[in-house]
Amino acid sequence: MSAKRKNEDELPEDGIVFDLGKMKKLKVKKFQGKTLVDIREYYKPKGSEDELPGKKGISLTLEVWKQLVAQMSEIEDAVERTENPSGKVRKTDPDQDNKAKEKKDEKEEESEEN
Numbered sequence: 001m002s003a004k005r006k007n008e009d010e011l012p013e014d015g016i017v018f019d020l021g022k023m024k025k026l027k028v029k030k031f032q033g034k035t036l037v038d039i040r041e042y043y044k045p046k047g048s049e050d051e052l053p054g055k056k057g058i059s060l061t062l063e064v065w066k067q068l069v070a071q072m073s074e075i076e077d078a079v080e081r082t083e084n085p086s087g088k089v090r091k092t093d094p095d096q097d098n099k100a101k102e103k104k105d106e107k108e109e110e111s112e113e114n
Helices: 063-071 071-081 094-113
Strands: 016-021 025-033 034-041 053-062
Touching: 025 071, 034 063, 063 071
Parallel strands: none
Antiparallel strands: 016 025, 025 034, 034 053
């Protein structure tokens, strides 16, 4: 059973965490009274199962986060043009792409461990 917060609008002490895969996380948190959206790589120290935040990442203020979200459509278009410069429409199944990426990530993790 989880503890209830006094005010349901309050963030948990360690923020709200979203797993982005391959040791990357997005965390919404309060820092010095400001709401931040922190996107960061995590790592596991040797001999530990704990995941700790690494140096690689960025903390966005709420204002910058809202600007990013407002431009998401244009950003997605730019990514698509970069990935597909010929302008041809991709006819692949996004789930299939995700499965292939997961397999590639697993192989990379295995090779890093060895």
